[in-house]
Amino acid sequence: MIRIGILGYGNLGKGVESAIRQNEDMELVGVFTRRNPxxxxxxxxxxxxxxxxxLLEMKDDIDVLILCxxxxxxxxxxxxxxxxxxxxxxxxxxxxxxxxxxxxVDVVAKExxxxxxxxxxxxxxxFSLNRLYGNAILPExxxxxxxxxxxxxxxxxxxxxxxxxxxxxxxxIPLDAALDAVRSGSNPELTTRQKHLRECFVVAKEGAxxxxxxxxxxxMPNYFADYDTTVHFITEEELVKNxxxxxxxxxxxRSGVTGWEKENKHLIEYSLKLDSNPxxxxxxxxxxxxxxxxxxxxxxxxxxxxxxxxxxxxxPLSGAELRKHLL
Amino acid sequence: MIRIGILGYGNLGKGVESAIRQNEDMELVGVFTRRNPxxxxxxxxxxxxxxxxxLLEMKDDIDVLILCxxxxxxxxxxxxxxxxxxxxxxxxxxxxxxxxxxxxVDVVAKExxxxxxxxxxxxxxxFSLNRLYGNAILPExxxxxxxxxxxxxxxxxxxxxxxxxxxxxxxxIPLDAALDAVRSGSNPELTTRQKHLRECFVVAKEGAxxxxxxxxxxxMPNYFADYDTTVHFITEEELVKNxxxxxxxxxxxRSGVTGWEKENKHLIEYSLKLDSNPxxxxxxxxxxxxxxxxxxxxxxxxxxxxxxxxxxxxxPLSGAELRKHLL
Numbered sequence: 001m002i003r004i005g006i007l008g009y010g011n012l013g014k015g016v017e018s019a020i021r022q023n024e025d026m027e028l029v030g031v032f033t034r035r036n037p038x039x040x041x042x043x044x045x046x047x048x049x050x051x052x053x054x055l056l057e058m059k060d061d062i063d064v065l066i067l068c069x070x071x072x073x074x075x076x077x078x079x080x081x082x083x084x085x086x087x088x089x090x091x092x093x094x095x096x097x098x099x100x101x102x103x104x105v106d107v108v109a110k111e112x113x114x115x116x117x118x119x120x121x122x123x124x125x126x127f128s129l130n131r132l133y134g135n136a137i138l139p140e141x142x143x144x145x146x147x148x149x150x151x152x153x154x155x156x157x158x159x160x161x162x163x164x165x166x167x168x169x170x171x172x173i174p175l176d177a178a179l180d181a182v183r184s185g186s187n188p189e190l191t192t193r194q195k196h197l198r199e200c201f202v203v204a205k206e207g208a209x210x211x212x213x214x215x216x217x218x219x220m221p222n223y224f225a226d227y228d229t230t231v232h233f234i235t236e237e238e239l240v241k242n243x244x245x246x247x248x249x250x251x252x253x254r255s256g257v258t259g260w261e262k263e264n265k266h267l268i269e270y271s272l273k274l275d276s277n278p279x280x281x282x283x284x285x286x287x288x289x290x291x292x293x294x295x296x297x298x299x300x301x302x303x304x305x306x307x308x309x310x311x312x313x314x315x316p317l318s319g320a321e322l323r324k325h326l327l
Numbered sequence: 328m329i330r331i332g333i334l335g336y337g338n339l340g341k342g343v344e345s346a347i348r349q350n351e352d353m354e355l356v357g358v359f360t361r362r363n364p365x366x367x368x369x370x371x372x373x374x375x376x377x378x379x380x381x382l383l384e385m386k387d388d389i390d391v392l393i394l395c396x397x398x399x400x401x402x403x404x405x406x407x408x409x410x411x412x413x414x415x416x417x418x419x420x421x422x423x424x425x426x427x428x429x430x431x432v433d434v435v436a437k438e439x440x441x442x443x444x445x446x447x448x449x450x451x452x453x454f455s456l457n458r459l460y461g462n463a464i465l466p467e468x469x470x471x472x473x474x475x476x477x478x479x480x481x482x483x484x485x486x487x488x489x490x491x492x493x494x495x496x497x498x499x500i501p502l503d504a505a506l507d508a509v510r511s512g513s514n515p516e517l518t519t520r521q522k523h524l525r526e527c528f529v530v531a532k533e534g535a536x537x538x539x540x541x542x543x544x545x546x547m548p549n550y551f552a553d554y555d556t557t558v559h560f561i562t563e564e565e566l567v568k569n570x571x572x573x574x575x576x577x578x579x580x581r582s583g584v585t586g587w588e589k590e591n592k593h594l595i596e597y598s599l600k601l602d603s604n605p606x607x608x609x610x611x612x613x614x615x616x617x618x619x620x621x622x623x624x625x626x627x628x629x630x631x632x633x634x635x636x637x638x639x640x641x642x643p644l645s646g647a648e649l650r651k652h653l654l
Binding site: 014306 | 458585592596601633649651653
């Protein structure tokens with residue numbers, strides 16, 4: 001059994017808790033929290049909740065610690081810190097800062113002989129893998145990544161900060177015309193506006209100026225100004241009833257050519273349609289926790305990403321079983 | 328530079344020759360053939376054609392030998408034999424015999440400290456990888472593989488053996504209704520007939536009994552009897568004009584659930600749309616030749632499959648470049 005600890009019990013931590021139940025070679029040792037552990041109710045019967053200050057004492061009881069904090073402030077500190085004591089997996093997803101996060105974690109993990117897997121999930125994660133495989137197989141070609149249909153937490157938060165807004169959900173929606181153009185093999189150059197549109201469901205405060213809210217959202221730089229954005233005002237009840245899920249997904253495409261005269265076109269397409277973004281991310285993380293455990297057993301210490309993991313390490317099946325049933 | 332040799336110059340060997348041109352860190356040392364080398368014209372200027380009997384003399388000039396023979400009779404002999412002297416890559420695709428092929432190659436490669444990569448291509452190959460990733464991420468779910476639209480060489484050959492048939496091409500076509508049922512998340516049980524149909528384009532010999540040919544094809548056990556099959560009689564000119572390509576492709580889907588009550592559905596879909604089946608297969612093989620070369624440099628000898636290869640080994644980019652640009 002691989003003994004797992006969870007640090008942080010938000011949506012992602014809950015997803016990891018559920019995913020562990022679906023993997024028979026894993027057991028949850030405990031959930032660790034910055035909150036008062038007595039006030040935290042988890043779903044796993046008989047599994048204790050601890051203060052995060054207990055973690056170091058339990059060093060020998062945990063094979064892999066899964067870090068379920070956020071990328072903005074938690075993980076840049078937590079991952080290098082806990083990689084001193086544990087094999088860890090995180091879902092650090094600030095793409096531009098991955099190189100520096102990698103370096104910070106790698107130094108520690110190598111010194112302490114732990115295996116620290118960073119940026120695990122679907123983007124970064126499974127989408128990254130598909131970009132890599134696509135580029136390696138079709139060196140002459142073009143990459144396309146589309147996101148959605150799904151809820152963007154960052155954009156929803158941005159709307160909530162607008163004056164007069166009580167609550168909001170924002171969906172990122174890939175445009176079929178753009179997807180079809182890519183699938184045609186024409187390797188189009190696509191603008192931001194041509195790839196995705198943004199649909200916003202907004203609950204306004206009583207007496208708020210709806211026109212002003214709509215204009216403020218649509219003209220918000222970076223978040224909305226470069227997109228076609230639609231704004232729907234709805235009631236709080238409608239928001240709860242119709243927009244409480246956290247679906248997401250998207251597409252990674254590689255369109256390339258082969259042949260002596262580059263006369264043949266090929267399209268590789270990978271897509272995800274997810275009812276729950278955090279639960280799917282958690283499921284990927286748990287598979288990579290298995291890999292981190294195995295790689296560490298084999299002495300492969302240091303910071304790793306999905307690019308460094310032989311796929312077989314993700315599966316509970318043996319090499320012979322995999323070759324027989326899945327190859 | 329990674330120095331590559333090609334053994335066998337059929338469609339696959341030609342595809343490998345083209346793919347090497349698209350990879351700047353590789354050079355083609357020579358094409359080796361069982362035929363008379365003087366009679367073989369290859370496309371790469373300045374690259375020699377040798378008799379396969381020359382291979383052993385050139386042991387030190389080749390980093391990876393790519394075996395482009397067939398799975399029925401060539402590879403079961405060639406791969407274990409040449410793994411004594413070279414790092415090799417093959418595209419052995421008789422799924423049921425992969426375990427024994429692996430064992431035969433592994434013994435030799437381990438003894439001689441070579442790295443022998445077998446069953447590389449898209450199925451087995453990229454499709455297998457997607458089955459593995461899908462199973463590891465969503466342990467509770469169902470796998471679906473669909474092939475096509477594409478030319479099945481084996482089925483085309485079977486038709487050509489029917490009395491009265493001069494030439495033929497057979498297309499395997501996945502049924503949209505089945506794909507849509509899988510995408511809906513309903514995890515349907517699908518019969519052979521529900522998943523694919525078979526479309527045959529047949530050139531009959533003069534005076535042949537067309538009804539009899541059609542009935543013979545449609546009732547052929549294993550090949551056609553379990554499918555809805557359509558037979559079109561066309562002229563030789565039409566066959567050449569409209570059916571000379573070797574397109575293929577298909578879909579791998581994993582449909583699964585997560586959540587404490589398994590309440591959330593997820594769909595992972597990977598698809599390929601290929602103008603040239605052998606050239607795409609060759610492109611995958613060439614990327615894995617890079618991996619075989621690197622793994623051997625690191626002392627990882629033995630038989631390997633796509634399951635054993637860290638994705639980063641397929642790319643000419645460094646780990647840091649990959650993390651910066653593709654993660």
